[in-house]
Amino acid sequence: MKFVLREGYGPATVREIGDRLRSHGSGHHWVEKYRGKTFIHVQPGADEAIMRNEFAELVKPVEDGH
Numbered sequence: 521m522k523f524v525l526r527e528g529y530g531p532a533t534v535r536e537i538g539d540r541l542r543s544h545g546s547g548h549h550w551v552e553k554y555r556g557k558t559f560i561h562v563q564p565g566a567d568e569a570i571m572r573n574e575f576a577e578l579v580k581p582v583e584d585g586h
Contacts, residue, residue, distance in 0.1 A: 521568045523579035525558040533578055534558060537571070545570050 525533060534551055537560060541549050545567040552559040560579060562568055571579055 521562050521564055521571070522582040523560045523562070523571050523575075524582050525560065525579055526577075529578055530558075534560065537575055537578070540574065541567055541570060 538549065538551075541547055541562065546563045546565070549560060549562045549567060552561065559582065560571070562571055572581070
């Protein structure tokens with residue numbers, strides 16, 4: 521699953537998300553920067569649930585193909 525970091529958030533937020541995923545999820549995620557946007561890719565299941573439940577105000581889900 522892919523999420524885009526909302527405007528106004530930066531590297532500190534990405535580190536916070538990564539730390540949370542490593543400590544309570546699978547820890548398998550990666551960050552992609554493209555055209556000024558930061559995308560965070562996570563594994564389905566626990567990692568996706570963490571992103572949707574705990575970081576909903578910081579990230580937005582990206583539909584496949586967009």
